[in-house]
Amino acid sequence: MADAITVTDVAGREITLDAPAERVILGEERQIYLLGLLEPEAPFAHVVGWREDFSQADPDNYARYAERFPEIEAIPTFGGFKDGTFDVEQAASLNPDVVLMNIEAKAATEDAAYDDKLA
Numbered sequence: 001m002a003d004a005i006t007v008t009d010v011a012g013r014e015i016t017l018d019a020p021a022e023r024v025i026l027g028e029e030r031q032i033y034l035l036g037l038l039e040p041e042a043p044f045a046h047v048v049g050w051r052e053d054f055s056q057a058d059p060d061n062y063a064r065y066a067e068r069f070p071e072i073e074a075i076p077t078f079g080g081f082k083d084g085t086f087d088v089e090q091a092a093s094l095n096p097d098v099v100l101m102n103i104e105a106k107a108a109t110e111d112a113a114y115d116d117k118l119a
Contacts, residue, residue: 004016004017004018004019005017005019005020010103011103015098017097017098019097021046021097021098022046022097023046023048023094023095023096023097023098024046024047024048024096024097024098024099024100025047025048025049025050025078025091025094025096025098025099025100026047026049026050026051026100027050027051027099027100027101027102028050028051028053028054028101028102029050029051029052029053029054029055029057029062030053030054030057030058031050031100031102032044032047032050032054032065035047043065043069044069044071044072044075047075048075048076048094048095048096049075049076049077049078049090049091049094049096050075050076050077050078051077051078051079051080051086052077052078052079053080076090076094078090078091
């Protein structure tokens with residue numbers, strides 16, 4: 001049994017997880033660069049969903065990742081938080097432990113009450 005983990009996010013909120021996150025949704029696919037640093041041999045091991053933007057924003061690196069980690073193609077994708085295309089029901093069905101979003105999505109997330117819907 002792991003100890004609880006408390007972190008402070010970029011918005012200054014304290015977030016506590018009962019254990020390390022095993023199921024992660026990335027609010028932006030480019031957040032995979034961070035996971036690549038943390039788990040270089042298996043950056044997608046805990047990703048259960050992500051926003052569909054990496055292949056459009058950085059197609060060359062997306063292709064490199066897809067070549068090395070073909071499981072990238074099977075990860076469910078979502079719309080954006082700011083444009084209101086994020087499917088909260090789809091996200092909830094994946095039972096994530098944590099959803100990582102960028103700070104720009106904070107206002108849209110609060111307006112749509114995603115925190116409450118995913119809790």
